[in-house]
Amino acid sequence: MQGQGRGQGVSLTEIFVAPCRPKSAKWENCSCAQRGKRAKKGRNDELLITAKMDQNYVEKRLSSVSPDEERREENKTNQEISRESTPSPKLDRFKLARHLTEKAIKDKKIFSIYGHYPVIRNTLRRKGWVEKKFNFLSKMVPNGEDECEENKYVEIEEDNEMIFQKSNNIHDVMSRLVKTEIPYFLWTIKRDVVDYHNLSCDQMLNHYGKTASFTTKIGLCMNMRNLPWYVPANPHSFFPRCYGLCSDGEKQEFLDDFRRTAASSILKWVVSHHNYSKSKSRVKKEENDEEMSRNKDQVSAEEKKLIDLPGELIEVACKVCENYLGQLEHDDIDISAESLKTLSEGQWKELIQQYYNLIHGNACISSSKNYFSQCQSILNKIMSANPQSEIDGMRNIWILKPGAKSRGRDIICMDRVEEIMKLVTSDNIPSKDNKWVVQKYIETPLLIYDTKFDIRQWFLVTDWNPLTIWFYKESYLRFSTQRFSLDSLDSAIHLCNNSIQKHFKNAKDRSPLLPCYNMWTSTKFQEYLQKRGRGHVWHNIIYPSMKKAITHTMKVAQDHVEARKNSFELYGADFILGKDFKPWLIEINSSPTMFPSTPVTAQLCAQVQEDTIKVVVDRKTDRNCDIGNFELLWKQPAVELPPFNGSNLFVEGFSIQKGRRHMTPIANISLGSPLPAGHMLRSRCFSTQHTSSEQTPSPKQDAKSREDKGHPCILPMPMKRGSGRAYKINSVYTKALGNMEFPSFAIRHLENISHKSVFPRAKTTKLEEPNMLSTASIASVLQSIRSLENPVFQPPKGSE
Numbered sequence: 001m002q003g004q005g006r007g008q009g010v011s012l013t014e015i016f017v018a019p020c021r022p023k024s025a026k027w028e029n030c031s032c033a034q035r036g037k038r039a040k041k042g043r044n045d046e047l048l049i050t051a052k053m054d055q056n057y058v059e060k061r062l063s064s065v066s067p068d069e070e071r072r073e074e075n076k077t078n079q080e081i082s083r084e085s086t087p088s089p090k091l092d093r094f095k096l097a098r099h100l101t102e103k104a105i106k107d108k109k110i111f112s113i114y115g116h117y118p119v120i121r122n123t124l125r126r127k128g129w130v131e132k133k134f135n136f137l138s139k140m141v142p143n144g145e146d147e148c149e150e151n152k153y154v155e156i157e158e159d160n161e162m163i164f165q166k167s168n169n170i171h172d173v174m175s176r177l178v179k180t181e182i183p184y185f186l187w188t189i190k191r192d193v194v195d196y197h198n199l200s201c202d203q204m205l206n207h208y209g210k211t212a213s214f215t216t217k218i219g220l221c222m223n224m225r226n227l228p229w230y231v232p233a234n235p236h237s238f239f240p241r242c243y244g245l246c247s248d249g250e251k252q253e254f255l256d257d258f259r260r261t262a263a264s265s266i267l268k269w270v271v272s273h274h275n276y277s278k279s280k281s282r283v284k285k286e287e288n289d290e291e292m293s294r295n296k297d298q299v300s301a302e303e304k305k306l307i308d309l310p311g312e313l314i315e316v317a318c319k320v321c322e323n324y325l326g327q328l329e330h331d332d333i334d335i336s337a338e339s340l341k342t343l344s345e346g347q348w349k350e351l352i353q354q355y356y357n358l359i360h361g362n363a364c365i366s367s368s369k370n371y372f373s374q375c376q377s378i379l380n381k382i383m384s385a386n387p388q389s390e391i392d393g394m395r396n397i398w399i400l401k402p403g404a405k406s407r408g409r410d411i412i413c414m415d416r417v418e419e420i421m422k423l424v425t426s427d428n429i430p431s432k433d434n435k436w437v438v439q440k441y442i443e444t445p446l447l448i449y450d451t452k453f454d455i456r457q458w459f460l461v462t463d464w465n466p467l468t469i470w471f472y473k474e475s476y477l478r479f480s481t482q483r484f485s486l487d488s489l490d491s492a493i494h495l496c497n498n499s500i501q502k503h504f505k506n507a508k509d510r511s512p513l514l515p516c517y518n519m520w521t522s523t524k525f526q527e528y529l530q531k532r533g534r535g536h537v538w539h540n541i542i543y544p545s546m547k548k549a550i551t552h553t554m555k556v557a558q559d560h561v562e563a564r565k566n567s568f569e570l571y572g573a574d575f576i577l578g579k580d581f582k583p584w585l586i587e588i589n590s591s592p593t594m595f596p597s598t599p600v601t602a603q604l605c606a607q608v609q610e611d612t613i614k615v616v617v618d619r620k621t622d623r624n625c626d627i628g629n630f631e632l633l634w635k636q637p638a639v640e641l642p643p644f645n646g647s648n649l650f651v652e653g654f655s656i657q658k659g660r661r662h663m664t665p666i667a668n669i670s671l672g673s674p675l676p677a678g679h680m681l682r683s684r685c686f687s688t689q690h691t692s693s694e695q696t697p698s699p700k701q702d703a704k705s706r707e708d709k710g711h712p713c714i715l716p717m718p719m720k721r722g723s724g725r726a727y728k729i730n731s732v733y734t735k736a737l738g739n740m741e742f743p744s745f746a747i748r749h750l751e752n753i754s755h756k757s758v759f760p761r762a763k764t765t766k767l768e769e770p771n772m773l774s775t776a777s778i779a780s781v782l783q784s785i786r787s788l789e790n791p792v793f794q795p796p797k798g799s800e
Contacts, residue, residue: 393443
């Protein structure tokens with residue numbers, strides 16, 4: 001290599017790939033230790049970098065996701081380096097990698113990625129970051145018994161070198177140099193891959209903890225009910241009502257909802273049948289007499305096959321709807337639950353069965369025109385009170401979802417309540433998967449060329465306290481492979497997830513104007529609306545309504561999420577548009593897919609990942625940097641703390657402890673006359689053997705008995721209140737206590753357990769006022785009195 005001329009190029013392979021060992025007899029005959037030393041020296045000296053390498057090679061953008069395009073880009077870069085390289089024996093082959101690595105370590109630009117995220121990897125590398133490989137382990141090779149221990153380590157080191165030599169990439173060499181460093185940026189496909197509790201404060205992670213309150217179907221279902229406590233908004237205005245069928249209460253609420261929806265669907269059938277008859281009569285007037293007679297015969301033949309239901313069915317349905325309106329207006333507050341039941345279980349089953357026959361075309365109500373005005377009036381009231389009456393339709397279809405699964409797995413649509421309850425209560429379902437969520441299906445979605453679609457919208461949360469949300473301006477539409485129809489509940493028609501639709505072929509009767517890969521960008525959708533004179537709908541209705549729904553949902557979830565600083569997370573929300581272009585939030589996904597499955601996702605997914613790095617990395621050092629298509633949706637205002645005036649506020653006092661037993665009142669209690677201040681009253685306490693029937697002894701007898709029985713009991717004189725901890729005793733109680741005599745065994749008991757007493761010892765204070773008594777002294781006296789009631793201190797048998 002040193003003999004190459006200036007005009008000859010040196011390829012990247014020649015720079016970073018060296019022969020593992022020189023092919024010579026001298027090499028084969030040397031010892032294991034010599035071979036190891038020569039191998040190490042050869043790896044450091046054989047290949048030399050002959051000119052300065054352009055650092056733009058490392059920072060050059062590798063935006064392509066395809067491996068073939070990356071290989072072509074890298075080969076092109078190799079040719080540029082080879083043309084500018086000149087021999088220089090002073091530089092070894094790792095100098096550039098070591099220089100860039102040392103700079104990255106100094107700037108704390110070490111990152112790790114778990115999952116297939118080539119865009120994140122290339123974006124960070126362009127910004128000078130170096131990747132630390134996840135689970136990078138040394139490749140161990142089997143060793144024979146005749147190989148020495150030194151040779152084993154030489155072989156391992158050489159095989160580690162071959163890993164990078166085969167990779168033919170400077171970034172892999174840099175990754176090896178940082179294998180012992182701490183990564184400061186972690187991007188994983190799952191939060192549980194990293195123990196985020198042990199991360200330092202300067203390590204960034206693309207996940208938050210405890211986000212199940214809105215990233216799971218059961219969590220979103222339950223928490224959206226609490227929205228009115230956080231935001232003055234109705235969750236039913238943007239989130240279809242749903243129930244978690246994991247408790248009996250939820251099951252009963254769903255059953256009541258299904259029955260109410262069936263009753264309102266009967267009224268809708270009456271109104272729609274009346275309007276259909278009017279339009280049909282107008283068409284008949286324009287036809288000739290022969291066609292009118294022929295159609296009349298066909299209609300009469302069809303009516304003969306249908307079951308004629310009584311008009312009482314409409315009356316019962318109207319009664320159910322009127323009671324429902326009363327509940328919405330809170331007229332049922334003072335009414336018992338039993339009186340609210342309009343129908344018995346048997347009547348409900350009969351009504352539901354008649355509803356099935358009516359909606360599925362097996363029956364009709366011949367006298368329905370007599371109830372048209374009444375049904376129309378009730379439906380107008382329901383539509384004004386219930387914002388979801390428009391999406392209910394008449395089929396009463398519900399979508400059943402597992403509570404914690406994603407990508408449309410095990411999701412089915414059903415329209416019969418008995419089948420739903422049977423599936424939920426099935427014993428074949430494991431307990432961990434028995435958290436079903438049933439949600440009202442949107443039966444009147446907006447269609448594009450008679451095909452259903454949904455919208456995937458990204459948003460980014462960079463902080464939960466204060467709550468900071470970034471909304472992405474671009475989104476994409478996902479189409480179904482089949483034409484929309486409510487006659488079939490097949491998943492290929494009603495579920496637009498790409499993970500489900502990729503298993504189906506596009507229907508032949510579907511519009512050819514739709515793309516074969518079943519995706520549109522939001523820009524393409526806006527062009528579609530513009531051509532139909534609805535260009536203002538996106539900016540006036542759809543886009544602001546999606547932003548409002550995301551903001552409300554995040555405010556509810558804020559108290560449940562573990563708000564770790566220096567973390568962020570990108571979410572994907574799914575919306576479905578109604579006929580009035582109103583978006584309905586279906587679910588929110590953590591770790592949304594970034595796989596470039598179609599040309600639309602290849603463009604937008606790469607773009608949103610690059611813009612995410614701009615917001616979470618670049619904006620930390622430059623608040624005015626480019627943030628791509630992200631816009632700040634919501635940042636919670638800082639809470640203003642009350643001014644601190646410097647006052648030293650504190651509360652001082654004693655805790656009150658409840659006695660074990662209620663103390664019976666003692667009629668004759670005397671403490672004797674008070675002594676002068678500063679003196680202590682010494683008295684002898686009598687035993688309880690002296691009954692109340694005995695006469696009061698004389699002073700001499702009293703003194704003698706005090707010498708013979710009992711030990712002295714020292715009671716404090718009335719003291720002055722000390723430090724606010726003493727309380728003044730009422731004169732009534734002072735007089736009562738003055739006549740009380742204390743038995744000797746009770747006082748001895750107090751002296752023995754005084755150090756274990758639950759009452760705190762009173763601090764020594766000066767005794768000045770005769771009308772004040774220490775709280776601790778009172779407590780000791782009361783304790784001795786209470787001990788009189790204890791059977792342990794009863795006088796022995798045989799004594800009087």
